[in-house]
Amino acid sequence: MNWLSDNVNRLALLGAAAILIIVIGVAAKYFKQIKEGKSEGVLKEETWDGIGEYKNNSPIGWSLAFMGTIIWGAWYWLVGYPLNAYSQIGEYNEEVAAYNAKFESKWANPSKEDLLGMGEGVFLVQCSPCHGIDATGIEGKAQDLTHRLLKNEVLSVIQKGSGALGNPNGQFGYPLGMMPPGLLSGADAEAVAEYVANGFKGNDKGAQLFQSTCASCHGPDGRGQNGMAPNLREYDDAIIKHVLEHGKHGIIGHMPSFKGRLTPVQEKAVATYIRSLKEGA
């Protein structure tokens, strides 16, 4: 009798016995009623082909349930359905609102590590299909984000001006406006392009030309004078945010806009992550 040591088995056995006893008891009651019971009550006057019917009041529980159903029906028609109806889009909106609220409170003051982790996640999902998981642009098919600018990109902008990149007011709409084409040419342009692409190192001729020609807008250090012109040293938050929101027509091709797809924190995170990719950073 090992199985009886199990509580569940004992309970089940007890239950089975209870059911058996109740069934036998109830069956016996009705058998007795059939044998000995006599009809009671007052007959109605009408008969139907000789078959009569007793006058019975409705059972109280049945009557209450009936009235309750009428009241519930009125409520459902007038209030329940019109005001509380289920909607899939409504559930979606609630889900998004709840998520956004949680996201904002959780990442109100993100640390640099938070931003880096978040940026990497966003980058892998949204950016890596074109820029590659190592961000080098899949052999020239998109911008190489491990470098701020490549030599051919600088050369192209010097030759064609920033207006050629799409927006007639210059690519990014900086306060200092469009960069005109042909500020430098030939070997001078080459020297500056090399200097800028090389991370503002080496190449004295390029450094001198940069100070005399480019620095008036981009600043002597090439950082764009706090947002007056593009920062040529690194991808700052402003340029990443702008490209994400407006897309970009560069010499490589067309980058679509990601407007509305990322929150401000996520945009900042992407910028932080991209800066961390810079070689030697």
Place this chain on the structure above:
Amino acid sequence: MFSWLERNPFFFAVGVFIVIAFAGLIEIVPDFAQQSRPVAGAKPYTLLQLAGRQVYIKESCNACHSQLIRPFKSETDRYGMYSLNGEYAYDRPFLWGSKRTGPDLHRVGNYRTSDWHANHFWDPPAIVPGSIMPAYRHLYKNVTDLETAYAEALTVKKVFNVPYDKDIDGDGKVDVPLGTFEQAKKQALQDALKVAEETKRKDLVDMVKQGKIPEVVALIAYLNRLK
């Protein structure tokens, strides 16, 4: 009348059916008619896009890619705004798909570009590491069947009154011209040249300039249209 119905069970059943169906009719049909109207700004496919759509069907893209973004945060984060009924108004047949081996494509035109597609169809794993999508290099050689696409466009224009050659948004200009086959073909070649130049592949541009549209160009035009 009711005693007559009680003696004729068949007609009684018909009556019951009508009474019950009426509820369904007044609840379902008006909403359905409203929701299946084209959303504001929806336009029919141009000839080139329609030809690309036929390539999409021919290559069974819908076996691995859906075109239906459900209203879940996880999906709208990845693919964009959830899909609306009226966006499929000009889809015959719709290409919702039932399996997502690859990503949803209903708004792929928002976040991929012609040159990306041209690189990707040529060698998907080189662009998306780990992708199991096969290469579709035959699309770069096969010539698009514009005749069939034109036949489809003309049929839906005449039979279903799809608004080709009409001013849809009320700015006084024809939004999606179709015209005769020659006119439509000329327009398709112009559209194709633009897409081919965006892909930055000389072979595609050359083919379009010779009057032959590679299937991949039509397909990219269709994918760019999915927004």
